[in-house]
Amino acid sequence: MKEFDKFEPRRPLSKEQKQARKERREAEARLATAENVKAAEAFARNRKRLREERLAREAGEATDEAGLNKTEPATE
DSSP states (O other): OOTSSSOOOOOOOOOHHHHHHHHHHHHHHHHHHHHHHHHHHHHHHHHHHHHHHHHHHHHHHHHHTTTTTTTOOOOO
């Protein structure tokens, strides 16, 4: 059983360990960046779609207010 009050200094990392750590961190950073870019692109597409829907809806409301889209019953 290990005693918790004793301090054991860390061993220094070898060059290979340092290089492996550096490569792993760079790979993780590339992955995180790619995920962030993908999420940002999805957000932008969704925002654009919602904006277009809102503008179309507002344009429809404007024509309804002007009386252009109202359908009147046919009278003979």
